[in-house]
Amino acid sequence: MAENPYSSSVAIFDDERVLKEDWQPDRLPEREAEIEDIRAALAPVTRGVNAHNLFVFGKTGQGKSVAIHHELNLLQEWAEEENHDLSVISISAQNQTTSYQLAGHLIKTIRGDKTKPSGIDQQSVFDMLYNELRDLEDTIIIVIDEIDTIGTSDDILYELPRARKNGNLREDQWISVIGISNDLKFIENLNPKVKSSLYDEEVEFTPYDANQLTTILERRADKAFLPGVLEDDVLPLCAAFAAQDEGSARQAIRILYKAGDLALREDAETVTEEHVRDARNILERKRVEESMRSLTTQDQVSFLAVVALEARNETPARTSEVYEQYKNIAAKIDTDILAERRIRDHLKELALQSFLESETKTGGIRGGDYHTFWVKVDLNDTIEILGEDTRIEDVVTDIKNTAQKSNTL
């Protein structure tokens, strides 16, 4: 009888769930100081007034959201026991790029509607929001995750904390706003009016170092893996990779999970350092692939212009050269040809996303500053990935042929 393909001869995982993205740890020993600060900001609620407005910032995977939601859960438990009227509205500003949309999203969340209001002017949307808020409990806490996506359209951040003062709430209502941001610069660039209105307290989550990441991983690994399947260096290596990058616990856990997965696939008895290295490479490649695929057409064409130059060994290339190349490619695939000013921005954006590398040089042939660009990702991979897009397929094939001739692959 043939062996059932689903029966595995080895076992690696004990409880795989704790490695999933949505698994929430119930304690964060590495963040005790920050949690203390959050508690101090929320504590006024228990004294019958509004919580301090709070700004929490730090890069992704630092436990910001987990810490906030953990504390809010405790606060809600307290409110239930004490019969305190408390409404916590928690939303993510992801995809809400303006105050208008964010207000709409809040209304939608409070009402439980499927659609956001639109087609009316901003003040009317705010008024609509106040109407909804007046129907909530006495103490309102609004949590806005990824608040930085609203950029400079920050009217709502000025409005909300003052809603009570401006008579937009019931007299017995108190409101406070907790903003969570991944972008450290967001706060610096905040309009001073907003800052004074919103900004009572701030808590910064600095990136975990490798040691902290290791202890975080140890707690997860204890539950996730069977005893003895992890070789000694595995956890520190996952931690080191993540620490090198952004210090993100999420990333460290992803690598660990993938490493376990790889070990399982090849029927290995243990997870080795090699598995971790492979896991990291696979994840990194996947990340690049995904963002490359999601580039807009104009970004792709701008990128391809540099790729084409690279294939001919003509990089680093300065902006004007890239732009000439861009015009050719755009004409070939029959897309709009944008102004050079715009392409400069696209190139800058691509450099920011690490597809390109750029250098600013001073004192060119005519003086002043100028930039040079070259491709930072693997040329073969790039050609393979972008070649899947039928719109630009032909151009990519051309580039590939050129590259083979010039031996740049």
Add this chain to the structure above:
DNA sequence: TCTCCACAGGAAATTGGGGGTT
């Protein structure tokens, strides 16, 4: 030294599309 060029990037205006109402 002075003027000019080629480029970077800020600011404001324009465009066009998505979502609505009347």
Add this chain to the structure above:
DNA sequence: AACCCCCAATTTCCTGTGGAGA
């Protein structure tokens, strides 16, 4: 059908920089 609001992408216009050449 005509019109309103919002907004991202883009264009247009402009200022600043600093070596080259007069």
